[in-house]
Amino acid sequence: MNTYTDSQLIDSYQKGCEKSLSSLITRYQKDLFTYIYYKIMDEDLANDIFQDTFIKIIVTLKEGRYNDQGKFILWAKRIAHNLVIDHYRLKSKHIKVSETTYENDEYSIFDTLQITDENIEEQIISEQINSDLLSLLVHLPENQQEVIKLRFFDGLSFKEIADQTDSSINTTLGRVRYALINLRKIMDEKNIILTR
8 A cells, every 4th residue: 555645545544444544644653753752852742642643633534524635744744733732732721631623613522621710600611511521421332431531531641541441542542533423423413512
């Protein structure tokens, strides 16, 4: 598959060939990881952001929202760059990492978990949103519920979740990815919109 273009690999992956995604990751993992590492100079954190970047890429490709302009690596680096900025922004507020969506017209249900200097009214709304999210989680398989809670409510890294659940990082990534896709489907089916 090394002879295929990025566009061919993406097209093949979207048609169900998981090997195409592996080829794409293998092709760019060193370049992308180095790009992330030199922005933060922390190997563990760079690994986390690298994994988060590929989760976003996978979800976007699976949902058919990637507009192919033959610049896959530039798009991947933009996602990584946004995640690095998110990390520093969140770190400065001392709050847990949330999953944010790269596409401007999309949002992640976990964007609503970000905590700012809230007044009482905003705190009540945030608590309601968190409560609504927790009630949605019961519709997920148990292993997906667990990783979502550990990642987005407890703020653990993928490596910490893998260790805690006695799973590989790839299994953990897969569970988070499918949980997010399933939650989005549940919200669409139940016509739920989470906003502040």
